[in-house]
Amino acid sequence: MNSSKRKPVLAANWKMYKTVAETRDFLKVFLPLVNNLSEREVVIAPPFTALSAAGEIIKESELVSLAAQNMYFEQKGGFTGEISPIMLKEFGVKWVILGHSERRHIFGEENSLIALKVKTALENDLLPILCIGEKLEEREAGLTNEILEKQLSAGFSEVGNQEAGKVAVAYEPVWAIGTGKTATPDQAQDAHIHIRSWLTGHFDSGIAGQIRILYGGSVKPENVNELMALPDVDGALVGGASLKPGSFAQIASCRVG
Numbered sequence: 610m611n612s613s614k615r616k617p618v619l620a621a622n623w624k625m626y627k628t629v630a631e632t633r634d635f636l637k638v639f640l641p642l643v644n645n646l647s648e649r650e651v652v653i654a655p656p657f658t659a660l661s662a663a664g665e666i667i668k669e670s671e672l673v674s675l676a677a678q679n680m681y682f683e684q685k686g687g688f689t690g691e692i693s694p695i696m697l698k699e700f701g702v703k704w705v706i707l708g709h710s711e712r713r714h715i716f717g718e719e720n721s722l723i724a725l726k727v728k729t730a731l732e733n734d735l736l737p738i739l740c741i742g743e744k745l746e747e748r749e750a751g752l753t754n755e756i757l758e759k760q761l762s763a764g765f766s767e768v769g770n771q772e773a774g775k776v777a778v779a780y781e782p783v784w785a786i787g788t789g790k791t792a793t794p795d796q797a798q799d800a801h802i803h804i805r806s807w808l809t810g811h812f813d814s815g816i817a818g819q820i821r822i823l824y825g826g827s828v829k830p831e832n833v834n835e836l837m838a839l840p841d842v843d844g845a846l847v848g849g850a851s852l853k854p855g856s857f858a859q860i861a862s863c864r865v866g
């Protein structure tokens with residue numbers, strides 16, 4: 610059970626799935642299923658091309674908000690293929706996922722780039738979901754905490770005390786993403802405690818205590834309640850199991866509080 614100070618966040622990362630038509634179809638089924646939920650935030654991160662349609666549909670919802678899956682750290686300029694925070698805000702985007710392991714490991718994003726993105730997101734009133742997590746070989750070599758600390762200190766390097774509370778951290782062990790392998794409750798709780806203690810060491814305790822720490826990695830309807838019951842898990846970032854409205858509605862309806 611998370612601290613009552615922190616409202617749980619259940620976030621869907623659709624990656625490179627769903628056209629505009631598929632996004633509309635999903636939301637038409639999904640929104641009525643979650644209509645009556647409260648005491649949580651539900652976030653949907655569709656591909657860039659579907660942000661406009663999704664934003665139009667969810668703009669009346671108090672529960673559901675919109676996220677982008679990535680962003681560049683400049684407002685405009687000669688950056689072919691990139692998207693700026695100003696462009697995201699036009700669609701009503703509230704959150705932006707930064708440093709996802711697929712960005713880090715497929716597209717070679719370094720901690721230094723992610724740090725600039727976090728800074729720019731906050732400067733533009735977007736709430737970063739900063740993803741961190743170790744690879745399997747790093748876990749097996751006993752380096753998990755060291756990797757998490759490195760990613761946290763880079764990700765927060767440009768963030769002041771007052772702004773830090775707006776960031777959500779997503780702990781996503783790389784070996785658990787899209788693999789069907791979920792961290793055990795002990796592994797998830799250990800990592801979340803470590804992240805919380807790093808945050809407490811770097812920001813005022815009131816601020817550090819506001820930062821939501823989400824777990825991500827093969828979260829599904831069958832395991833979400835067990836994960837959400839852990840004291841330091843404040844939400845979930847969900848890939849595969851967020852693609853079907855019934856499945857993500859079950860996850861969004863998890864026990865909280």
Ligand code: PEP
Pocket residue numbers: 622624781785786787788789825826827828846847848849850
């Ligand atoms: C993710 O993409 O952030 C993720 C956690 O994916 P999955 O739920 O499919 O493991």
